[in-house]
Ligand SMILES: *[C@@H]1O[C@H](CO)[C@@H](O)[C@H](O)[C@H]1NC(C)=O
């Protein structure tokens with residue numbers, strides 16, 4: 585049995601599209617794996633699928649079978665034709681949160697984290713662990729960075745592809761430092777232009793705020809940033825004489841912010857003039873039906 589896990593490990597180093605981690609504890613073997621979003625080779629999945637099926641046939645250990653079945657599920661998912669967005673997977677009946685391969689019309693397929701529990705949202709930003717710095721340049725914000733199942737910015741190019749055909753809803757979810765309240769806001773009509781137009785952002789003013797966020801909303805909340813171009817450390821597109829984006833990429837206007845969630849992890853907050861601190865942030869989009 586053990587030698588199969590060595591082979592799994594070898595396979596994983598040969599085939600860089602999957603990361604197979606091997607753990608043998610108290611005779612209990614668990615295999616888990618992750619997608620490496622940047623490297624995707626179809627033939628590798630086919631090879632690993634063959635190997636997985638083989639292992640499944642030979643093993644009767646419950647924990648191994650469970651992991652292998654999970655792996656098979658993930659590989660089938662990867663081999664299937666990618667769907668346009670998380671909402672499409674949700675509409676197919678898929679309810680498992682996780683990383684999916686997306687392919688909006690006319691776009692190069694990419695991976696994103698899907699929140700299925702709340703109805704098929706595509707996550708575009710998450711700050712939860714604080715292990716990924718966000719003071720990045722224009723190209724990093726354009727391409728995306730971080731870990732899809734951890735802290736990340738999906739990428740402005742991908743956000744443009746996801747929202748270009750039909751304006752989406754955009755949902756903000758913040759956990760407040762003071763009382764750990766879950767403050768949420770949902771706006772309609774969200775989309776961003778392409779890179780040539782500096783990823784200019786569009787959103788509608790009417791929002792759905794939950795009770796926990798209401799007291800923090802000033803200047804129409806996120807709508808304050810409507811029609812603004814994206815700015816980053818090395819690209820000043822804002823309407824301030826200086827560069828509001830000196831340490832965080834965003835759709836800055838005259839610096840004033842609905843929420844500072846792309847800067848230093850330990851000083852995220854809602855609204856400039858109030859500065860109510862946030863310990864967690866998640867932003868996601870969903871196509872309207
Ligand atoms: C915050 O509320 C949303 C919407 O009700 C929910 O989906 C989410 O899981 C909550 N987040 C946390 C961290 O409790």
Ligand SMILES: [Ca+2]
Nearest residue numbers: 822824825826
């Ligand atoms: Ca400026």
